[in-house]
Amino acid sequence: MDSTPTPAVASPEIGLTPAEVGRLRADFPLLTQTPGLVYLDSGATSQKPRCVFEAEQHYYERANAAVHRGAHSLAVEATDQYEAARTAVARFIGADDDELVWTSNATEALNLVAYSCSNASAGRGDEAAERFRLGPGDEIVVTELEHHANLIPWQELAYRTGATLAYIPVAADGSLELDRLDDVVTERTRILAFTHVSNVLGTITDVAAFVARAKAVGALTVLDGCQSVPHLPVDVKALDVDFMAFSGHKMLGPTGIGALYGRRELLNAMPPFLTGGSMITTVTMERAEFLPSPNRFEAGTQRIAQTIGLAAAVGYLDEVGMDRVAAWEEHLGARMAAGLTEIDGVRLIGPGSVERIGTATFAVDGVHPHDVGQFLDSRGVAVRVGHHCAQPLHRALGVTATTRASTYLYNTEDDVDALLSAVADVRGFFGVTS
Template identity: 50%
Template sequence: MNTGFDVERIRKDFPVLSRELSGGRPLVYLDSGNSAQKPTQVIDVMREHLAMHYSNVGRAMHALGAESTEAYENARDKVAAFIGAPSREEVVFTKNASEALNLVAYGFGNPTNDDPRFRLGPGDEIVISEMEHHSNIVPWQLLAQRTGATLRWFSVTDEGRLDLSNLEELVTERTKIVSIVHQSNVLGTVNPVAEVLARVRQVGALMMLDASQSVPHQQVDVAALGVDFLAFTGHKVVGPSGIGVLWGRGELLEAMPPFMGGGEMIEAVWMDHSTYAPAPHKFEAGTPPIVEAIGLGAAVDYLSAIGMDAIVQHERELTGYALGALREVPGLRVIGPESLDRRGGTVSFTLEGIHPHDVGQILDDNFGVAVRVGHHCARPLHLRFGIPATTRASFYLYNTPAEIDALVRGLHHVQKVFA
């Protein structure tokens, strides 16, 4: 394993990992793709702000207001640096990645937006993929219904890769935006952004990435990626829930209409019209998730101190170990790439003749192993593979090979129960 990576020291930062479940079972948390656990460093920062510095932001002229506003905007600076954003004004705080994706979809076909890049109607096309989370499907379905545009999608190969064989036929001069996942929340697949983006640029379209599963697990640099928009969520980045991020190119954010109206997103208001603050504030109507944003800032500080390269290497070794160990379980089928090439630390699988809900329940009740079961908000992908659900184990910086061993022991037990 990664000799420079002290996973036992890291585990001590996460209070929940010391929990014993009923019957004295240690917690084996293999569900970070759903939501990551929180280190003391994040919990303490949020508690301190609530206890000693809390006030609304951008409004109050007193000391607490100034402290709270400074901490909130410092969090924006930290996030911008973490994802390589050229400007802090390109980082919009939302309540989650779903809101960030909806925000961008709202900017297309909007009668208040006369920028030709965002004009959308019959004859225009939106392109997504078959491996998307529902958060990157439903907003585009709604947009197509609202505007009369056509929704199209990349298919997925049997190996769990994006099928680019018809890239030029799928992404054409009719395409206005391509929005795909950076790393699949089911398959673990890391998509070939550069290849898709090259075609997107050829036809003059825009491109968005759902990076909810990539930002926590690899070094993501929006400038290097070259896309136009990127969304991710705080609760998967060892931060709190209730906070997400939309990054967008500054000139595109300025061209987009506000997503919601309210306090602090305005420049001036009259009874018959309003003018709006520049981005990012025109997209942050009302009291924002202040403490959550500050917690997200602490989370990216935590990950940066460890080093994303070290996290990537640790997870890669864990994933290789898991793929090898799971091959020894009879009747187990991995859904997704079975090699480490362009894949992250998420492994979804089925057990022949056993429903994933039963698998998850027995793992939890008998071994304290927490995995996710179901379609993982990616039902079309499961339909593509002809299955109703999978069991998903997802790894993070605090997981160990011993926990994977516990998973495998549990799966052997599940098979004995149903033998």
């Protein structure tokens, strides 16, 4: 029943040994119970170790009650577990407890910042909320490789406030044009929102360059950590960003839970997004006073079991060690990239010499990605096809869709080889020879 991973001798170059990965896999019931499955779609959602749903079940069986309300001992126990989960996840990213706000997912976390800015712009909040007020003449800057979740909330914020949206473009190979930072991010820029790791290409952004430029012009930084927090050691204080959003379900946790990190002084100055119960101090028929962060942003009954499941997930990742997870995935990613490059008619998409996580996105000449994905599925290989919620990036790359294989700590070298062998047969099946 115990699904805590067994510590073993570290292998510094590749992080984990194949034997260790074999033992880790035993903790993932879906992987062991689905014969022939080669799951290479963890960029979309990860599989979950048994300890995650056992933690949720344990909570429902032993401690279920409403948190932060009620005087009975069960409510106290539930509140303790809920807050302990916050502490665990905050520590995992190097944040303090009151700097981690629970949300449903990263999309909600990004919308929380955008709508709080909107509310500040409409006059809510005191003088300290000035930093969040936007209007005509102000600019919000994103990048061309963003997931729609880190683009559309800013487009909408621009519409609501009269601010302008600008972006750092990508070059033809999908790399960010960092030499444009200085002319795109200017004194007019109030918010700089960008991804830590591209969900399409797996490439790692030079966060320090973005943060340095944002600080030079006094802009707030919002980092999309969806693809970095699950796969790399992430310390928000070392990254020195103002906000970071991430999702639980991509990092071994349950669906329905994500989080927003924010600097304490910013969260406490920001007017709330969702309002209602549990986020107030005094309420009259005319007005309300709000609690400080994080409760300020957690209106209504929260996703208690999911937070406890996510805490179990970060416990599992900590036990393995994020350095080793990252090294193993880098190893798998390099094996995928090298293997795909060798297959006739297969083109790896993205810049060649950039650091990336275990993600390989590719095109098979003459075969549409949907057909590639369908063929791979018939061989048990699960990958993602389509625009991966990044239409502007695909347009910049000159394609409408791509095929993406993405790893996690439970993937083996055999998984990568199964992918490569299936991809090698795609063109033959569809009768493409030239």
